[in-house]
Amino acid sequence: MRPVQTAQQRGLTAVWRSERRARWFFAAHLQSxxxxxxxxxxxxxxxxxxxxxxxxxxxVLIADLAPAMLLGPLLGGLIDRTSRLGCAIVADVxxxxxxxxxxxxxSTVALVVLAIAAGVGTALLRPAxxxxxxSIVHPTSLTSANGLFGAVREIGQLIGPAVAGGILLLAGPExxxxxxxxxxxxxxxxxxxxxxxLRAPAQTDDDEVVGPTNVLGxxxxxxxxxxxxxxxxxxxxxGATNVAELVLARDQLHGGGTGFALLVSAFGCGMLAGSLLxxxxxxxxxxxxxxxxxxxxxxxxxxxxxxxxxxxxLAFAVAGIGNGLFLVTVxxxxxxxxxxxxxxxAFGLLDAIDSWGFGAAIVAGGALAASVGGRITxxxxxxxxxxxxxxxxxxxxxxxxxxxxxxxxxxxx
Numbered sequence: 001m002r003p004v005q006t007a008q009q010r011g012l013t014a015v016w017r018s019e020r021r022a023r024w025f026f027a028a029h030l031q032s033x034x035x036x037x038x039x040x041x042x043x044x045x046x047x048x049x050x051x052x053x054x055x056x057x058x059x060v061l062i063a064d065l066a067p068a069m070l071l072g073p074l075l076g077g078l079i080d081r082t083s084r085l086g087c088a089i090v091a092d093v094x095x096x097x098x099x100x101x102x103x104x105x106x107s108t109v110a111l112v113v114l115a116i117a118a119g120v121g122t123a124l125l126r127p128a129x130x131x132x133x134x135s136i137v138h139p140t141s142l143t144s145a146n147g148l149f150g151a152v153r154e155i156g157q158l159i160g161p162a163v164a165g166g167i168l169l170l171a172g173p174e175x176x177x178x179x180x181x182x183x184x185x186x187x188x189x190x191x192x193x194x195x196x197x198l199r200a201p202a203q204t205d206d207d208e209v210v211g212p213t214n215v216l217g218x219x220x221x222x223x224x225x226x227x228x229x230x231x232x233x234x235x236x237x238x239g240a241t242n243v244a245e246l247v248l249a250r251d252q253l254h255g256g257g258t259g260f261a262l263l264v265s266a267f268g269c270g271m272l273a274g275s276l277l278x279x280x281x282x283x284x285x286x287x288x289x290x291x292x293x294x295x296x297x298x299x300x301x302x303x304x305x306x307x308x309x310x311x312x313x314l315a316f317a318v319a320g321i322g323n324g325l326f327l328v329t330v331x332x333x334x335x336x337x338x339x340x341x342x343x344x345x346a347f348g349l350l351d352a353i354d355s356w357g358f359g360a361a362i363v364a365g366g367a368l369a370a371s372v373g374g375r376i377t378x379x380x381x382x383x384x385x386x387x388x389x390x391x392x393x394x395x396x397x398x399x400x401x402x403x404x405x406x407x408x409x410x411x412x413x
Contacts, residue, residue, distance in 0.1 A: 037160015076348020239361025270320020
């Protein structure tokens with residue numbers, strides 16, 4: 001039997017050192033996240049160039065979100081019924097083919113169809129990887145592994161666009177899209193190294209939750225319902241600032257394009273810090289969950305009240321810390337509260353709710369920023385985050401201390 005690790009041994013660096021099989025998973029995710037961050041910029045640029053207006057970028061964003069919005073729970077059920085690893089590999093292959101196709105086909109119809117195909121791959125990949133992680137690492141390393149998982153994603157989101165900017169100085173967006181296709185293919189190859197090295201899910205007698213036809217059974221637990229709904233609310237709140245940050249930085253803080261880039265980078269750095277500050281063990285999950293929403297709301301309100309760009313960057317970084325910490329904590333809680341056999345459905349449903357929240361944020365945030373300006377939009381978003389916090393705190397109080405069980409795993413040998 002493998003020895004039980006202490007809290008100090010379960011840090012992020014310890015996960016990388018001790019969880020050798022997980023290295024392939026994190027390596028796949030890191031280079032894929034870099035490619036995705038770069039490919040996102042190139043795809044929006046190509047859509048803008050081909051369609052000739054901002055509606056091109058909007059169409060691509062909607063096409064990317066639609067599969068998760070409409071198919072998330074169904075894809076999650078597919079993951080639970082088949083193979084999490086297999087679905088993750090297939091999702092990477094779909095992404096590779098979709099972005100490779102974007103290199104060669106540039107018509108409006110082809111652009112939208114391939115963006116939808118890429119969205120299907122993403123909608124399958126996100127719940128598959130979240131459901132896969134508990135079977136890769138030791139149970140005592142799960143919380144730290146989730147922090148590392150989130151940090152890897154944020155590194156890609158931070159560095160990827162900068163890589164795309166450098167490449168675009170020398171070549172067109174097609175080269176960036178081609179490189180993104182390669183990262184998806186490489187990720188699929190890396191993940192194949194995990195075959196035969198996964199832990200089997202623990203068995204459970206709770207057939208009502210994990211039954212193959214009961215997709216919404218995962219919402220039976222009140223805390224799980226709170227996690228799913230507050231996650232959608234946080235996505236709505238954070239996403240509403242996507243347009244407002246441009247208006248605030250350029251027009252109201254007089255920072256121009258450079259100020260906008262700095263403000264976005266501050267939030268990204270905060271997201272990375274929040275992921276790294278995620279829980280290291282099961283203690284304090286409830287308080288971290290609530291503290292994350294509080295930090296998001298206060299950070300957004302602070303950004304709205306900031307008189308100058310540097311203070312706005314600091315406040316927006318605090319909001320980013322809250323957002324990053326929230327994502328990690330919710331992922332850990334979902335993995336621990338829901339039987340492993342239903343993880344695919346749980347994260348598919350969570351991804352669908354998040355996508356609906358972000359989709360609504362794109363529309364509402366743009367409308368608010370255009371009508372009342374960036375500062376007021378940030379203030380509204382911050383106030384909405386505090387309302388989400390109140391609802392989450394009431395839900396947490398109602399479930400009692402036993403709502404945070406130990407993970408349901410088969411011990412490794």
